[in-house]
Amino acid sequence: MIDVTAPPGTPPAKARNRVLKQNRRHVPVLATLALLIIMYAVGVANYRGFSDTQVVLNIFVDNAFLLVVAAGMTFVILTGGIDLSVGAVVALTTTVAATLLHAGWSAAVVLPLVLLMGTVLGLGMGAVIHFFQVEPFIATLAGMFLARGIALLINRNSIPITDGFWTAMAEERIRFGPGVFISTSVVISLVVVLIGAYVLAYTRFGRTVYAIGGSADSALLMGLPVGRTRIAVYTLSGFCSALGGVLYSFYMSSGYSLNAQGMELDAIAAVVIGGVLLTGGSGYLFGTVLGVLVLGLIQTIITFQGTLSSWWTRIVVGVLLFAFIVLQRAVTRRSR
Amino acid sequence: MGSRPPVLEMTGIRKVFPGVTALDDVDFRLLPGEVHALMGENGAGKSTLIKVLTGVYGTDGGEIRLGDTSVLFGSPLQAQQAGISTVYQEVNLCTNLSVAENIFIGREPRSLGRIRWAEMRRRAVELLARLDLTLDVSAPLSTYSLAIQQMVAIARAIDIDAKVLILDEPTSSLDASEVAQLFAVMRRLKDAGVAILFVSHFLDQVYEVADRMTVLRNGRLIGEYRTADLPQMQLVARMIGKDLEALEELESQPRSSARELERGPLIAKAVGLGRAGGIAPFDMEIHAGEVVGLAGLLGSGRTEMARLFFGADRADTGHLEIDGKPLVLRSPRTAMAHGIGFSSENRRTEGVVAELSVRENIILALQAARGWTRPIARRRQDELVDKYVKALNIRPADPDMPVRNLSGGNQQKVLLARWLITEPRLLIIDEPTRGIDVGAKAEIQRIVAELADGGTAVLFVSAELDEVLRLSHKIEVLRDRRLVEELDNTDDVDADRVMRTIAGGVAS
Numbered sequence: 001m002i003d004v005t006a007p008p009g010t011p012p013a014k015a016r017n018r019v020l021k022q023n024r025r026h027v028p029v030l031a032t033l034a035l036l037i038i039m040y041a042v043g044v045a046n047y048r049g050f051s052d053t054q055v056v057l058n059i060f061v062d063n064a065f066l067l068v069v070a071a072g073m074t075f076v077i078l079t080g081g082i083d084l085s086v087g088a089v090v091a092l093t094t095t096v097a098a099t100l101l102h103a104g105w106s107a108a109v110v111l112p113l114v115l116l117m118g119t120v121l122g123l124g125m126g127a128v129i130h131f132f133q134v135e136p137f138i139a140t141l142a143g144m145f146l147a148r149g150i151a152l153l154i155n156r157n158s159i160p161i162t163d164g165f166w167t168a169m170a171e172e173r174i175r176f177g178p179g180v181f182i183s184t185s186v187v188i189s190l191v192v193v194l195i196g197a198y199v200l201a202y203t204r205f206g207r208t209v210y211a212i213g214g215s216a217d218s219a220l221l222m223g224l225p226v227g228r229t230r231i232a233v234y235t236l237s238g239f240c241s242a243l244g245g246v247l248y249s250f251y252m253s254s255g256y257s258l259n260a261q262g263m264e265l266d267a268i269a270a271v272v273i274g275g276v277l278l279t280g281g282s283g284y285l286f287g288t289v290l291g292v293l294v295l296g297l298i299q300t301i302i303t304f305q306g307t308l309s310s311w312w313t314r315i316v317v318g319v320l321l322f323a324f325i326v327l328q329r330a331v332t333r334r335s336r
Numbered sequence: 337m338g339s340r341p342p343v344l345e346m347t348g349i350r351k352v353f354p355g356v357t358a359l360d361d362v363d364f365r366l367l368p369g370e371v372h373a374l375m376g377e378n379g380a381g382k383s384t385l386i387k388v389l390t391g392v393y394g395t396d397g398g399e400i401r402l403g404d405t406s407v408l409f410g411s412p413l414q415a416q417q418a419g420i421s422t423v424y425q426e427v428n429l430c431t432n433l434s435v436a437e438n439i440f441i442g443r444e445p446r447s448l449g450r451i452r453w454a455e456m457r458r459r460a461v462e463l464l465a466r467l468d469l470t471l472d473v474s475a476p477l478s479t480y481s482l483a484i485q486q487m488v489a490i491a492r493a494i495d496i497d498a499k500v501l502i503l504d505e506p507t508s509s510l511d512a513s514e515v516a517q518l519f520a521v522m523r524r525l526k527d528a529g530v531a532i533l534f535v536s537h538f539l540d541q542v543y544e545v546a547d548r549m550t551v552l553r554n555g556r557l558i559g560e561y562r563t564a565d566l567p568q569m570q571l572v573a574r575m576i577g578k579d580l581e582a583l584e585e586l587e588s589q590p591r592s593s594a595r596e597l598e599r600g601p602l603i604a605k606a607v608g609l610g611r612a613g614g615i616a617p618f619d620m621e622i623h624a625g626e627v628v629g630l631a632g633l634l635g636s637g638r639t640e641m642a643r644l645f646f647g648a649d650r651a652d653t654g655h656l657e658i659d660g661k662p663l664v665l666r667s668p669r670t671a672m673a674h675g676i677g678f679s680s681e682n683r684r685t686e687g688v689v690a691e692l693s694v695r696e697n698i699i700l701a702l703q704a705a706r707g708w709t710r711p712i713a714r715r716r717q718d719e720l721v722d723k724y725v726k727a728l729n730i731r732p733a734d735p736d737m738p739v740r741n742l743s744g745g746n747q748q749k750v751l752l753a754r755w756l757i758t759e760p761r762l763l764i765i766d767e768p769t770r771g772i773d774v775g776a777k778a779e780i781q782r783i784v785a786e787l788a789d790g791g792t793a794v795l796f797v798s799a800e801l802d803e804v805l806r807l808s809h810k811i812e813v814l815r816d817r818r819l820v821e822e823l824d825n826t827d828d829v830d831a832d833r834v835m836r837t838i839a840g841g842v843a844s
Contacts, residue, residue, distance in 0.1 A: 025476070202450045207433070207441055214430030221428040222492070223413040224442050281432035 027331050028275030028324065029287040035320075036290055039297050047304040053180050059296035064185035065090070065247040067292045070267040070274075071189075071196045072240025074288045075233045077271050078200070079212040080280025081136035083234060085125060085143035086241040087263035089118050091256070092151040093245025097166075098159035098255025107165035115242045121147060122238015126231035140234075144264070151257035158256040161249060170250045185247040192243065197285040209233060213280025269317050270295055273324050294320070343368045343403060343531045344389075344420075344500055350397035351384055351555075353741075356732075358384040362398075362557045364550055366500060366531045371522060373534045373542045373563070376552035377575055377773035379731075379743030382535055385552070386502055390415040390422050402499075421493035425505035427485045429492070431478035436460035438477050439492045463491050467521045483514030490521060494530065501525065502533045507541055508770070511633070519545050537773065539568055553577050572774055600624025601659075603762050603793045604645065604676070608654030614640035617653050618819035620812060622762060627784065627794045629808030629825075631801060631834055637817035638797045639681055642764045645795060646678035647671040672705050677760035679751050681767035681797070687751045690740035694730065695721045697739050698753045705758055724753035729779060745776025752783060763787065764795040769803060781807060801831050813837045 043050040060067075069086050076083045093114045100110045125143045129136050161167070173181040200206035208229045211219040220226045249255055274291030276283025298316050302308050342365040351359040359381045366372050376382050387393045389400065391409025400407050402418060409415040412422065429438045436457045437444075445452045445459065460473040469487055477485055486506055493501055503522070507515050522532055522545055536542055542549065543563060551558040551574045558574050566574075600623050610617030615637040622628050630638045643649045645656065647665030655662050658674050665671050668678065680687045688697050698721050703712060712720075721735045728749040730742075739750055748768055755763055765784065769777045784807055788794050798804050804811060805825065813821045813834060821837050823829050 202453075204442070204444060204446070204449075204451065207437060207444070207451065210433060211430045211437075211441055214432035215428075218428040218430050221412060221424070222430075222442060223416055281430070 025282055025331075026275075028327055029284060029290065031324070031327060032273055032275055032287060032290040032294060036294055036297065039294070039301065043297070043301050043304065047301075050300075050304060053176075055300060057180065057182050057186075059293060059300060060186045060189070061183050062251075062299075063292050063296045064183065064189040065244040065251060066263065066266055066270065066295070067189040067289065068192050068240050068247060069244035069263060070270040070288050070292055071192050071285060072237035072244075073264075073267040073271050074196070074274075074276055074283070074285050075200075075209055076136070076237045077268070077276050077278060078209050078280055078283060079230060079233050080216070081129070081230070081233065082140065082268070083122075083125075083237045083241075084137065084140040084264050085121070085147055086237065086244070086267055087260040087265075088144040088147035088151070089121055089238060089241035090245040090248055090260040090263055091258065092121075092147040093118055093242045094249040094252070094255035094259050095151040095154050095159070095257045096255070097246065097249050098161050099154055101161055101163040101166065102159055107163050110163075111165075111246065114246060115239060118242020118245065119235055119239040122241070123231065123235040125238070126234030129234065130227045130231050136234075148257070155255075155257060158254050160254045166250060167253065170253050183250075185250055188243070188247060192240065193285055193289055200285055205229060205232065210281055213277070213282070215281075266295060266317075269321050272328075273320055275324075275328075277328055278325070340367055340369075342366055345401045346385075346389065346398065347401075348398040349385065349388060349395055349400075351381075351388055351393060352396045356741075358555050359388065360555045362552065362555070363560075364557075365560075366533060367548075368499070368531050369526055369529045370547045371526055371532045371534055371545050373536065373546035373549040374552070375542065375549050375571065375575055377743075377745070377775055379554075379746070380552040380575070380773075381555040382552060383504070384555075386422070386504060386533070386535070390420060390502065419497060419499035420502065421498040421500070422502040422504065423486065423489045423493055423506055425508055427482065427489055429477055429485060429489055431485070432476060434474045435464075435471050435477055435480070435488055436473040438488055439463060439473075439495060443495070460491075463495055464488075466494075467491055467524070481514070483510045483517065486510065486514075486518065487521060490518075490525075494525060498530060500531050500533065502535075504535045505537065506534075507536055507538060515541065539571065543568060551575060575774065599626060600791055600793075603658070605657040605660075606645070606654065607657060609644055609651050609656055610653040611640065611644060611649055611651050612653075614649060614817065615644065615814075616818040620819070620822075622793045622795060624761065624793050625788055625791045626810065627788045627796055627808045629804035629811045630795065630797045630814060631804045631811050632814030632838055633799075636814040636838075637819075638814055639766055640817065641812075641814065641819070642678070642766050642795060642797050645671070645762070645764055646676055648678065669704075672701070672758070675759075675761035676764065677701070677755035677758055677762070678764045679755050679766060679768060681770065688739045688747050691738060693736045693738055694725070694742070694750055695735035697750050698724060698735075698757060701754045702757050720757055721753075724757060728753050728756075728783060743772075743776075745772035745780075748772055748776070748780065749783075752780065756787070760792065762793040762795065764797070766797040767799065769798060769800065777803075801834055805829070805831060805834065 049055070069090065073083055073086060096117065097110050097114045100113070101107065121143060125139050128134050128139045169184050172184045174184070174187065175181040200209065208219065208224050211222070211224055212226055212229060216226055248260060252259070270291035271288050272278060272291070273294050274283065274287030274289070276287055295317060299313050302310060302312050344366040346362070346364040349359050349362045349364070362381065362385060364385065374382050374385065384393065388395050391411050391414055395408070402420070407418060409418065433441065439460050440456050445455045457473050464471055464473070467487055467490065469484070471480065471484065477488060490501070506518060510518065522534070526532060534542070534546055546563050548560065548562050549566070549571070550560045551571065553575060602621055603624050604622045606618060606620045608617040608619065618641070620628070630641060632638050640649065644651050647668050647670055650666070656665060657663065663670070663674065671678070689700070695717060699712060699717055706712065725733050725735060730746050730749045730753065739747055742750065752765070752768065768780050781803060784794055784796060796804065796807055808825050811823045811825055811829070811834060812819055813823065815838055823834065
């Protein structure tokens with residue numbers, strides 16, 4: 001009855017080809033890792049003191065907030081979207097937190113309040129994107145202006161934070177030895193990354209994020225909750241931005257409405273350099289961590305160099321972005 | 337067979353769209369353990385019936401009974417949960433995810449919210465084994481062929497304990513062995529008691545696999561037949577509503593080669609034209625008034641060859657001569673400026689603009705050729721559009737209707753009209769008859785023949801050999817991205833002869 005009893009045989013060559021294709025998805029992440037190692041080696045070879053453990057740890061300390069923001073951005077970009085509001089939400093969070101603390105509110109109230117505010121902002125943008133079918137670019141651009149505008153309305157000047165909890169968090173150091181330490185922000189950011197990576201790999205929500213990035217239409221026809229997931233992703237990014245804002249205010253010990261200008265672009269750059277496909281559906285949170293480290297390492301090298309203008313950071317990031325986007329194109333095109 | 341109660345019964349289904357009655361009092365029933373073909377021309381209401389059944393559309397009348405209960409689904413998801421699964425023409429899966437995930441996503445085995453990957457993979461392997469497939473279930477779906485992806489879609493569908501499986505044009509992009517594989521799977525499922533609703537344009541396939549069929553025409557039920565009781569010619573006659581003689585006449589249209597070919601001046605000549613990874617370098621000449629057919633299997637380089645003539649891809653060896661002068665085709669714009677038109681095989685993605693009206697779609701290429709600074713007067717537009725809507729018999733004959741509301745065959749005609757209006761000297765037509773019904777096919781063939789009689793050179797690409805044989809003066813046979821033979825379409829050339837060339841056993 002059945003004439004095709006034999007399974008479609010996979011000749012060895014084909015199987016090898018498939019393995020190669022599978023590995024190809026890791027190419028961008030591996031490229032980032034290689035880049036990171038080379039950059040570090042160059043730094044160690046050229047500058048005295050570069051090999052200190054603390055140099056590496058400082059990259060984490062100085063970029064903990066960016067890591068948290070980029071983690072949220074990773075979810076958004078994996079669905080094929082984009083969130084331009086993150087920098088503005090960071091600024092708004094620092095401004096609101098500083099203002100309320102300055103007015104004598106307790107940190108126990110301010111902290112959940114600002115986190116909630118960012119989350120609600122994200123929820124709002126997600127809802128607009130889903131229900132009114134607005135392009136994420138447009139909706140989050142509006143969100144960016146809104147958040148920055150509100151921050152500026154509240155206070156145009158920098159507001160120092162003297163609250164006990166905030167200063168404690170800012171000054172607390174987790175020491176591994178003499179002169180080797182990290183801040184609490186680093187711990188928080190790493191916890192965020194671990195939870196995020198777990199969610200992406202092991203939960204239905206996480207897999208739906210990948211499915212939407214692969215093909216939103218297909219995901220819908222497969223009966224997946226596309227709308228709900230999309231809104232959730234922007235909500236999550238809003239939360240991460242707010243948390244990033246809190247860490248930023250720990251780091252700066254102040255709130256300022258002009259903080260974090262262009263941080264959305266740093267976050268996007270970190271995600272892309274980390275190997276997440278801008279069109280969505282492929283990439284890992286681990287890659288984003290590497291992306292943030294690359295950005296941090298560039299800054300460190302330029303600081304060690306001493307003679308270069310800090311704008312060189314931007315130039316290098318720009319070149320890297322180009323290189324990685326071209327690499328992504330090459331990888332995706334060949335796997336077709 | 338008639339003694340078993342139907343698993344699904346639709347009675348008196350009505351569906352009205354603004355201006356069109358898509359379904360009018362249609363009955364349909366599906367028995368357990370049968371393959372039932374839903375037949376009809378494009379626009380007969382097949383898709384609408386399926387969409388009503390699966391809850392994509394509501395109904396304007398009638399009843400749907402699943403087993404003993406009356407049902408009305410609000411969404412495909414609800415239909416799925418009730419045991420009606422659909423596998424669409426385009427594979428609707430996420431190719432970036434693994435095979436196992438594509439089968440189970442949304443229904444993954446979990447404990448405390450954590451996906452149990454190992455169990456999911458194991459169950460995927462088991463499920464695929466039921467379909468006689470052995471795949472690496474953790475590989476991304478994109479690493480497998482379209483046919484396998486189709487099977488994975490079916491695996492996903494049957495895991496939801498499907499009582500009814502709807503396969504909408506599942507074979508349109510599969511090759512012969514893949515189709516055989518699919519049919520084996522269908523027979524297996526049928527034996528397991530699943531009722532399968534099968535839609536296909538390939539009549540041979542329908543006769544190979546279907547037990548019964550329901551024929552629709554213009555939104556009305558024509559009848560329900562056992563496949564064995566309805567000869568193929570009668571089925572076609574019922575589908576298009578013409579009597580048999582008319583149909584036979586259409587089938588026995590004289591071949592182009594039988595017509596007098598007055599070979600006009602040389603229009604285009606390819607000299608060692610080729611593109612790495614696309615098509616090996618080839619030489620070819622096309623004269624005015626000549627139809628050159630490209631024959632070969634899917635993926636043999638037919639489309640790639642056609643695209644080089646239009647500059648849609650850039651050649652990296654050789655060159656093209658138009659009117660005896662070498663011409664570098666940097667982009668389709670250059671080609672259009674030299675009177676070359678290209679009607680793409682992908683109607684949806686590279687052809688018609690679904691949101692625009694019939695008029696706008698037809699005017700598009702002409703306007704582009706003139707440049708945006710010289711708009712075409714509205715009255716002139718109306719004249720032109722009117723002329724071609726009539727000439728090509730585009731239905732409904734409403735120039736302001738969005739193209740998306742037209743059936744596939746009529747969309748194809750709109751696409752042809754777009755190029756005809758620019759009065760090209762060389763028209764490249766890639767797969768104009770794919771996925772459209774018999775009647776529209778014959779009309780498009782007639783248009784192509786008339787075009788050549790009028791002195792246009794035509795490069796005609798089609799997967800259907802009969803069509804190529806009927807229309808072409810000259811047939812270029814391709815195999816493995818290489819032009820292997822050029823045949824003048826004389827009387828001793830038949831499908832068999834061309835087939836042998838395609839297959840590689842070149843008869844001397």
